[in-house]
Amino acid sequence: MDQTPTPPSHHPVIVVGGGQAGLSMSYQLRRHGIDHIVFEKNTIAHAWKTQRWDSFCLVTPNWQCQLPGFPYPGEEPHGFMPRDEIVGYIEAYARAIEAPVAEGVAVTAIRRRPKGGFSVATSRGEHTADQVVMAISGYHVPAIPAFAARLPAGLRQIHSSTYRNPSQMPDGAVLVVGSGQSGCQIAEDLHLSGRKVHLVVGSAPRCPRVHRGRDAVDWLADMGQYDLPVEDHPLKEDVRRKANHYLTGRDGGRDIDLRHFALEGMSLHGRLESIDGPVLRFADDLARNLDNADAVYTGIQGAIDRHIAAKGIAAPEQAHYTPLWVPGPHAPSLDAEAAGIGSVIWATGFRADYGFIDAPAFDGRGLPIHTRGVTPVDGLYVVGLPWLHTWGSGRFSGIARDTEYLAERVVELRAKRSVGESLSLAS
Structure with a gap:
């Protein structure tokens, strides 16, 4: 990519990030007639291209791909796009809206200017902007616990964002730490390939793929669940820290049932508490974590049942989930070497890093x-x-x-500042 410095320039709005959020923001700004530029440090849809495994696909139906001005154009609205099609959808969107994206331009610092607006330092020079939109998600730095360093040096460790396929992993069993969406789907990918998997199960909830003859996402959308604002959620802002429900769109979509995997030979463990060389120690919470995930699952089934009854909808009956397997007595530790574990995948999420922004817009954890x-x-x-x-x-x-x-907020602030400047000149 061309890294030739560009001369300083001013933009009414700078959007940082060329993924689906940044492109959508670009569409809306153009619709309001606001000049802007989008800085993307890599390429459009970079995270989808480089941080997803080969068998990755959406967990939500294709019909939910509703980027502004560009609804899903395919013929399978109830299918689940694989990784490369997702990338194609986003790239096609960028072309369709003619987004002014400068690829290969990293934003390295953002500071407020004394008289208003912002200075924006980039890998290709200095810029200024009246307003800035950060569209870079919150998944910046892989979050690998410090005690990972205590594992034997010969045990290969990777983060879930660099996992691609089972053949990438060394011989032997694989320990997957984390049972959110990525952890469960990667564990399934390895399991289906015939690899022995040890999965550390956390507190993530799960969701049915289909209930009463219809995808649960379709039901939940009809019930207004995706329109529920954070201030009306029982957890309020704390909901932002909750893990996503695990399920999959693989092979046309299905549940992920860890108990079923256990019946097929996957080893499930409670939360990883400590590491002492090859010895892994686990909390006695596996049964509770599985039960809690199932309680969310059956809670969603019950909510759909009540919706069907209230609306008088004709739908086939379906029994609620009952556990297929229950854990045996707690095994507090496991010797990774004796168990033949040759590698570890840390599906432990990311932490945000907004440290390049010099503005009082972040809390004590560094979050916006x-x-x-x-x-x-x-x-x-x-x-x-x-x-x-x-x-x-x-x-x-x-x-x-x-x-x-x-x-709309960008437009309002522009108008407010314009009025202020007019009054200042008049005085």
Whole structure:
């Protein structure tokens, strides 16, 4: 990519990030006639290209791909796009909306200017902007626990973002740490290939793929669950820290049932508490974690049942889930070498890193303080985060609403500043 420095330039709005959130923001700004530029440090849809495994596919139906002005164009609205089709969808969107994306331009610092607006340092020179939209998600740095360093040097360790396929892993069993969406799907990928898998099970909930003859996502959308704003959720802002439900769109979509995997030979363990060389020690919480995940699963089934009854909808009957397997007595430790474990995949998520932004818009954990993406700093916004406003915010289905709201705030601030400048000149 061309890294020739560019001369300093001013933009009414700078959007940082060329994924689906940044592109959607670009669409809305152009619709409002606002000049802007999108800086993308890599390429459009980079994370989808480089941080997803070969068999990855959406867990939500294709019909939820509703980028503003560009609904899903394919012939399988109830299918689940694989990784390469997702990349194609996003790249096609960028072309269709003629987004002004500068690829290969990393934003290295953002600072407020004394008289308003922002200075934006990039790998290709200095820029200024009246307003800035951060569309870089919150998944910046792989979160691998410090005690990973205590594992034997010969045991290969990778983060889930660099996993591609089973053949990539050394011979032997694989320990997958984490049972969120990535951990469960990677464990399934390895398991289906015939590899012995040890899965460390955490507190992530799970969701049925199909209930009463229809995809659960379709039911939940009809019930308004993806439109529920964060302020109306029982957990309020704490919901932003909850793990996503695990299920899969693989092979046309299905449940992920860890108990079923256990019956087929996958070894399940409670939370990983400590590491002492090859010795792994686990919490006695496996049964509780499985039970809690199933309680969410059957809770969703029950909510759908009540919706069907209330609306008088004709739908086939379906019994609620009952456990297929229960754990035996707790085994507090496992010797990785004796168990033949040759590698570890840390499916332990990411941490956010907004340290390049010099503005009082972040809490004690370094996360953005915002209401619907509007931070306390005039002209600084965030978008593309889970539960930015609703459950749909972290999905393709909710980004249009979020970016339209922020575009309206951009327009309002421009008008407010214009009036202020006019009054200043008049005085």
